Amino acid sequence: MIKKNDEIKIGFYICHCGHNIAGTVDVVAVTEYAARLPYVTVSRDYKYMCSDPGQELIQKDIKEFNLNRIVVASCSPLLHENTFRTATAKAGLNQFYMQMVNIRENDSWVHTDKDMATLKAKDLVRAAIHRVAYHKALEKKSVPVNPDVMILGGGISGITAALTLANAGKKVYLVEKEPTIGGYMAKFDKTFPTLDCAACILTPKMSAVKNHPNITLWSYSEVSNVEGYVGNYKVTVTRKPRYIIEDQCVGCLACIDACIFKEAKFKDEFNEGLSKRKPVYIPFPQATPLVVLIDPATCIHFKTGKCPQSCAKACDRNAFDFNQKPEVKEVEVGTIILSTGFQPFDPHKAPYYGYGKYPNVYTSLEIERLVNASGPTDGHVVTRDGKEPKSIGIIHCVGSRDEKTNKWCSRVCCMYSLKLAHLLKEHSGAEIYNFYIDMRTPGKGYEEFYDKLLNEDVHFIRGRVAEVSDWAISKDEEGKLLIRVEDTMIGVVRRIPVDMVVLAVGLEPGKDAQDIRRIFNISCSNEGFFLERHPKLAPVHTFTDGIFIAGACQGPKDIPDSVAQAGAAAAEALALIDAGHVELEPNTAYIIEERCCGCQVCINMCPYKAITFNAEKSKSSINEALCKGCGTCVASCGSGAIFQNLFDDEEILSEIHGVLVE
Amino acid sequence: MKYVYFPGCSLKSSGMQYEKSLLSVFKKLNVTVEEIEDWNCCGATNYMSINETYAIGITARNLALAEKQGGDEIIAPCAACYMGLLKTQNYVSSDPEIRQNVCKELTKTGLSCQFKIKIRHPLDLLVNIIGIDAIKNAVTNPLKGLKVANYYGCQLIRPISTFDDVYNPQTMDKIAKALGAQTIDWPLKTRCCSGSMTSTMPDIGARMNFEILKDAKSRGAEVVLTACPLCQFNLECFQGKISRQFRENIKMPVMYFTQLMGIAFGIKEKELGLHQMLSPALELSL
Numbered sequence: 014m015i016k017k018n019d020e021i022k023i024g025f026y027i028c029h030c031g032h033n034i035a036g037t038v039d040v041v042a043v044t045e046y047a048a049r050l051p052y053v054t055v056s057r058d059y060k061y062m063c064s065d066p067g068q069e070l071i072q073k074d075i076k077e078f079n080l081n082r083i084v085v086a087s088c089s090p091l092l093h094e095n096t097f098r099t100a101t102a103k104a105g106l107n108q109f110y111m112q113m114v115n116i117r118e119n120d121s122w123v124h125t126d127k128d129m130a131t132l133k134a135k136d137l138v139r140a141a142i143h144r145v146a147y148h149k150a151l152e153k154k155s156v157p158v159n160p161d162v163m164i165l166g167g168g169i170s171g172i173t174a175a176l177t178l179a180n181a182g183k184k185v186y187l188v189e190k191e192p193t194i195g196g197y198m199a200k201f202d203k204t205f206p207t208l209d210c211a212a213c214i215l216t217p218k219m220s221a222v223k224n225h226p227n228i229t230l231w232s233y234s235e236v237s238n239v240e241g242y243v244g245n246y247k248v249t250v251t252r253k254p255r256y257i258i259e260d261q262c263v264g265c266l267a268c269i270d271a272c273i274f275k276e277a278k279f280k281d282e283f284n285e286g287l288s289k290r291k292p293v294y295i296p297f298p299q300a301t302p303l304v305v306l307i308d309p310a311t312c313i314h315f316k317t318g319k320c321p322q323s324c325a326k327a328c329d330r331n332a333f334d335f336n337q338k339p340e341v342k343e344v345e346v347g348t349i350i351l352s353t354g355f356q357p358f359d360p361h362k363a364p365y366y367g368y369g370k371y372p373n374v375y376t377s378l379e380i381e382r383l384v385n386a387s388g389p390t391d392g393h394v395v396t397r398d399g400k401e402p403k404s405i406g407i408i409h410c411v412g413s414r415d416e417k418t419n420k421w422c423s424r425v426c427c428m429y430s431l432k433l434a435h436l437l438k439e440h441s442g443a444e445i446y447n448f449y450i451d452m453r454t455p456g457k458g459y460e461e462f463y464d465k466l467l468n469e470d471v472h473f474i475r476g477r478v479a480e481v482s483d484w485a486i487s488k489d490e491e492g493k494l495l496i497r498v499e500d501t502m503i504g505v506v507r508r509i510p511v512d513m514v515v516l517a518v519g520l521e522p523g524k525d526a527q528d529i530r531r532i533f534n535i536s537c538s539n540e541g542f543f544l545e546r547h548p549k550l551a552p553v554h555t556f557t558d559g560i561f562i563a564g565a566c567q568g569p570k571d572i573p574d575s576v577a578q579a580g581a582a583a584a585e586a587l588a589l590i591d592a593g594h595v596e597l598e599p600n601t602a603y604i605i606e607e608r609c610c611g612c613q614v615c616i617n618m619c620p621y622k623a624i625t626f627n628a629e630k631s632k633s634s635i636n637e638a639l640c641k642g643c644g645t646c647v648a649s650c651g652s653g654a655i656f657q658n659l660f661d662d663e664e665i666l667s668e669i670h671g672v673l674v675e
Numbered sequence: 676m677k678y679v680y681f682p683g684c685s686l687k688s689s690g691m692q693y694e695k696s697l698l699s700v701f702k703k704l705n706v707t708v709e710e711i712e713d714w715n716c717c718g719a720t721n722y723m724s725i726n727e728t729y730a731i732g733i734t735a736r737n738l739a740l741a742e743k744q745g746g747d748e749i750i751a752p753c754a755a756c757y758m759g760l761l762k763t764q765n766y767v768s769s770d771p772e773i774r775q776n777v778c779k780e781l782t783k784t785g786l787s788c789q790f791k792i793k794i795r796h797p798l799d800l801l802v803n804i805i806g807i808d809a810i811k812n813a814v815t816n817p818l819k820g821l822k823v824a825n826y827y828g829c830q831l832i833r834p835i836s837t838f839d840d841v842y843n844p845q846t847m848d849k850i851a852k853a854l855g856a857q858t859i860d861w862p863l864k865t866r867c868c869s870g871s872m873t874s875t876m877p878d879i880g881a882r883m884n885f886e887i888l889k890d891a892k893s894r895g896a897e898v899v900l901t902a903c904p905l906c907q908f909n910l911e912c913f914q915g916k917i918s919r920q921f922r923e924n925i926k927m928p929v930m931y932f933t934q935l936m937g938i939a940f941g942i943k944e945k946e947l948g949l950h951q952m953l954s955p956a957l958e959l960s961l
């Protein structure tokens with residue numbers, strides 16, 4: 014079924030990929046085999062095709078032998094299709110005359126029998142040689158890139174990315190769902206391993222965001238819809254009502270004092286419930302923007318309508334608006350950075366550690382607030398009944414590295430447990446026990462920090478804790494929390510009585526990660542973290558062009574890594590913006606109008622909303638810029654009206670023929 | 676719904692009080708059960724480590740007999756029997772090779788099995804099917820304020836529970852409360868009773884039982900309830916020895932939850948086997 018055309022001259026190249034391919038596939042045999050296939054003018058094997066000499070080989074042959082089709086048998090096109098397309102184009106040939114055959118992931122890596130793997134390689138190569146004869150020259154179209162950027166999530170990653178881009182002169186919309194930016198870092202006391210005060214390094218950045226002329230900060234807001242494609246996204250943002258006019262409020266806090274609740278009564282989110290707030294409140298003194306808000310779930314006005322509204326009366330700036338409604342904003346941006354972060358593991362899911370049952374079992378975040386000088390106890394370490402603990406147990410890996418909860422290592426808990434051990438010791442002088450299963454301290458300066466802690470009289474017990482209970486056996490255990498653990502260093506089960514237990518909870522994908530994934534049309538890994546395009550080569554890209562990820566939404570990450578990744582995401586966005594335009598893959602679908610019967614089957618099939626119906630003409634048409642070339646519509650069209658570049662019927666049928674018939 | 680009943684060896688011997696009380700409670704609540712004819716050992720022995728096919732096979736025989744008798748669900752009161760049957764059902768349905776071998780053995784004895792029958796512990800039946808309201812309605816002699824420690828043991832709900840919270844089981848607690856009793860919240864409700872260690876490593880067995888009983892006692896429990904004949908046996912039989920060994924008097928009634936239900940339902944002591952207990956359970960009914 015191969016095309017009859019003597020003009021066609023195919024160059025075939027097979028890569029050893031070191032031992033990766035040549036170890037399992039007899040590359041010389043495949044080269045010789047390919048040489049005998051129709052229209053193959055040149056057939057060569059080379060150790061590393063992707064290297065410079067490998068690419069030059071192709072270019073030289075194209076010129077010397079007037080080749081007009083290229084087939085490269087090597088690794089996955091995901092990795093190197095671009096490399097070989099570029100090489101082809103450099104030699105003056107249209108890049109779509111190049112076809113890759115994946116004989117690594119699809120062959121050598123998954124087989125062990127050399128003869129069979131070689132046979133399979135020959136089949137796959139034959140298929141590509143059949144298909145490439147039908148390839149047509151295609152042109153990449155380009156579309157302009159809107160220079161504005163949207164960043165979702167105002168933690169340390171979002172803040173860093175926003176400032177980087179804004180300083181580069183780009184307009185940035187920073188959207189944060191909480192009333193203030195700052196994220197989890199704003200709740201920390203000190204950061205490891207340098208013990209910098211978290212607030213001192215973060216809050217200047219927060220106010221820089223607020224004051225930057227290039228940054229529009231929308232806190233207490235969520236994205237509800239995204240349309241468009243790389244370079245040209247239209248994003249709908251819903252701003253939740255604060256019941257305060259943001260521009261009028263100067264953060265004098267007179268309203269909070271005046272509130273009819275004399276005492277603060279409701280769980281304070283920022284202090285992890287260790288203190289109370291009023292219905293009108295500000296998350297914390299350095300909140301950005303420094304604007305109060307009203308929680309309608311606790312405000313008497315919203316609950317009964319019978320409140321004298323003393324808060325509003327106390328406001329001499331007339332900032333109150335109890336009738337505020339959600340406000341919908343629409344903006345156009347070219348690129349998007351998602352930095353929506355993580356959520357801590359909920360220790361109720363590990364009931365054997367007694368969280369929620371014994372009052373003196375705390376989460377690590379609660380301890381961050383407790384040791385914080387501006388926290389609910391001004392940094393005094395006391396148990397819930399106000400006593401000073403004499404002994405504290407820190408349990409590592411709560412909800413991490415566990416088949417029953419989360420299987421992954423959360424990457425930061427070892428280090429923050431060491432930090433909390435240091436801080437708790439410093440603030441209370443108590444005996445501190447760290448229960449760990451492995452100590453993982455792989456960052457710069459981290460091992461040194463561990464060493465420091467080893468010399469600070471903190472006890473380290475290796476073993477996964479089985480249980481925290483109040484089950485006292487002897488007199489001196491009474492009134493204590495008992496930590497039962499197998500000490501795997503000495504091979505015995507121990508019971509350690511303590512006054513306070515700290516659960517080093519792990520990191521999970523954010524609560525709304527799945528919604529965000531759907532809205533932005535990106536993928537998640539098995540664990541539910543956002544999936545990067547390639548873990549090593551494209552760690553901040555997603556599979557959707559123009560959408561980047563940064564920080565712990567991609568996987569557990571500490572502050573240095575989040576900041577580095579945020580910088581990388583900003584740089585990638587800048588690269589797109591500064592190029593001014595993006596090239597679109599031409600493997601899109603198109604409709605032959607005369608054949609379209611207007612049944613509209615394709616419209617619902619398209620996952621990217623790329624097809625629209627023209628009611629006047631009663632025909633469908635495809636927006637090339639939105640089409641991702643998935644081919645769903647092509648297969649669904651009963652009239653045979655839809656075709657797809659690079660996947661023409663002849664190309665596919667010839668390829669199938671090539672696989673099956675020798 | 677036809678319930679067939681698998682007593683297992685203990686309920687016919689050392690745990691006969693469990694059978695007596697269970698059946699009289701069932702009668703009071705209008706639950707009819709039919710004993711599986713010609714049942715055999717549940718396989719809760721070391722056989723498993725010697726010949727897996729036969730070990731699973733003998734348990735499977737009970738399942739086959741139950742199906743043959745037209746049962747929809749098996750009621751298995753002993754925790755070991757219950758787990759053994761459940762385990763067999765799971766193995767056979769998830770591993771085609773085991774299933775084939777076991778079916779081959781069954782065919783030799785003229786039996787066949789679909790492995791579809793549901794296996795239920797009486798706690799599951801009473802709480803989730805019969806319902807707490809029915810239990811409350813049957814109470815004629817409310818156990819005002821009696822402080823009860825509910826002891827589930829380690830294997831009834833772990834590792835695979837189909838009817839209760841693995842870490843903090845509640846079914847027995849709900850029943851005790853329905854009878855008018857108070858329950859204590861204690862971390863040892865799912866601790867191991869030491870199984871057969873009371874005979875193989877008696878010192879360790881004694882210590883494990885001592886800790887369970889002592890903790891129940893120190894939290895004010897007046898009786899420990901069990902749902903397994905081995906747990907009941909271990910916790911009740913060695914109290915004298917334990918008290919001497921640890922120099923602490925830990926006398927504590929240990930009874931089946933069905934016996935306490937019987938007391939609250941006003942069933943006669945003899946029908947509940949209370950007179951056959953080693954601990955002073957009888958006093959509770961007075």
Ligand code: SF4
Nearest residue numbers: 262263265266268328
């Ligand atoms: S009184 Fe008015 S200006 Fe002052 S914090 Fe409250 S709302 Fe803002």
Ligand code: SF4
Nearest residue numbers: 619640641643644646
């Ligand atoms: S090929 Fe896929 S993405 Fe393109 S229009 Fe058809 S269904 Fe939509």
